[in-house]
Amino acid sequence: xxxxLHRTLSSWxxxxxxxxxxxxxxxxxxxxxxxxxxxxxxxxxxxxxxxxLKLTMSSTNPSAGFSTSITNLAPGDAVNRYxxxxxSGTLDSQGLTLGIASTGTASLITDGVAPVTxxxxxxxxxxxxAAWNQTNGTCADAGGAxxxxxxxxxxxxxxxxxxxxxxxxxxxxxxxxxxxxxPDQNETTTNGVLPTNTVQNGSVGLTxxxxxxxxxxxxxxx
Amino acid sequence: xxxxxxLSMRVALAAGRGAATTSQTVTSARxxxxxVLQGQSATSGALVIDWTNVKKNPYQFIDLVNTSxxxxxxxxxxxxTTRNGSGNQPLPTISLTLCRSGxxxxxxxxxxxxxxxxxxxxxxxxxxxxxxAVGGRLALRASTSAGTGSPFTSTFSSAVSRAQIPVGxxxxx
Numbered sequence: 408x409x410x411x412l413h414r415t416l417s418s419w420x421x422x423x424x425x426x427x428x429x430x431x432x433x434x435x436x437x438x439x440x441x442x443x444x445x446x447x448x449x450x451x452x453x454x455x456x457x458x459x460l461k462l463t464m465s466s467t468n469p470s471a472g473f474s475t476s477i478t479n480l481a482p483g484d485a486v487n488r489y490x491x492x493x494x495s496g497t498l499d500s501q502g503l504t505l506g507i508a509s510t511g512t513a514s515l516i517t518d519g520v521a522p523v524t525x526x527x528x529x530x531x532x533x534x535x536x537a538a539w540n541q542t543n544g545t546c547a548d549a550g551g552a553x554x555x556x557x558x559x560x561x562x563x564x565x566x567x568x569x570x571x572x573x574x575x576x577x578x579x580x581x582x583x584x585x586x587x588x589x590p591d592q593n594e595t596t597t598n599g600v601l602p603t604n605t606v607q608n609g610s611v612g613l614t615x616x617x618x619x620x621x622x623x624x625x626x627x628x629x
Numbered sequence: 630x631x632x633x634x635x636l637s638m639r640v641a642l643a644a645g646r647g648a649a650t651t652s653q654t655v656t657s658a659r660x661x662x663x664x665v666l667q668g669q670s671a672t673s674g675a676l677v678i679d680w681t682n683v684k685k686n687p688y689q690f691i692d693l694v695n696t697s698x699x700x701x702x703x704x705x706x707x708x709x710t711t712r713n714g715s716g717n718q719p720l721p722t723i724s725l726t727l728c729r730s731g732x733x734x735x736x737x738x739x740x741x742x743x744x745x746x747x748x749x750x751x752x753x754x755x756x757x758x759x760x761x762a763v764g765g766r767l768a769l770r771a772s773t774s775a776g777t778g779s780p781f782t783s784t785f786s787s788a789v790s791r792a793q794i795p796v797g798x799x800x801x802x
Binding site: 472473483541592609620 | 794796
């Protein structure tokens, strides 16, 4: 009896020792496999800012620019309006274009096709490095005015037309003269009745859209 | 004036685009004139006059009205005359006289300004070189000789060509 009790206690003792040993191993184990880590950070955060691309326009004082209508154009008439176009963003730009959406009297938008000989309104864009003389339409710069977009019918501007100087640095601008003209052409009105396909008594609405694209993206090493 | 700026970064090749947009209206002029009886308002179409009692009344007073939106430098009047009845009598001659800076007294047949002969024709054109302001009118007297025989009808037309309005101008503003 006594011998049997002693045998039982011995077997329990082994289990307890094994349990305690396992607990010690779990607690102490990580210390056995630990590694070294080192880190560094910039003391103050780096700032990364994106650029802006903005194109703005305003009338060149005292010109009315686009803010007032052009009325009663007769063949041979031309009206010059003056605007300042500015790349007011922080990014340089390229691919400067002008598109004009035209609505209204067809004969003022598109040239007639034979036998119709009507000639539509023309738009010409010129620039001047110096200020424009708005009394006589001349450019005060010694180099004279630069034709940015040659005279073309309104219908041509349905597709955006490129400027000769198509790149604008950030904050740079162009002093533009926008000329709208009705080419000289012959029409005879009899007894107050306008001829067919006439350019007379017409009206068109013009929406000018100047567009620029950001400069080519770059990769900088520094 | 609307200003739009778009910076697109959706794909690697996308590029920013800036645009400035505004609108404007452009209208064109019209030119022309009509012939009406003295003092009548302008309507389109030719003026037809029956000369029924020429012996008693050899005059007709008419106005040449500028219906243009521009001043006229001149205009061309065309007369067409036909006999009302059959016969082979020669066509009568019609003469046009302008009353400049005045008006015709249709009763007395007198001009309160100064008169100027514009020309005469049986059937044909007379070029009038008198300037007329927008909305203005020229006071004319059409006359024929008293002994022109049977009644006849005259049709007065007017035409304005491009050359009869001012040359183009360049405006800076």
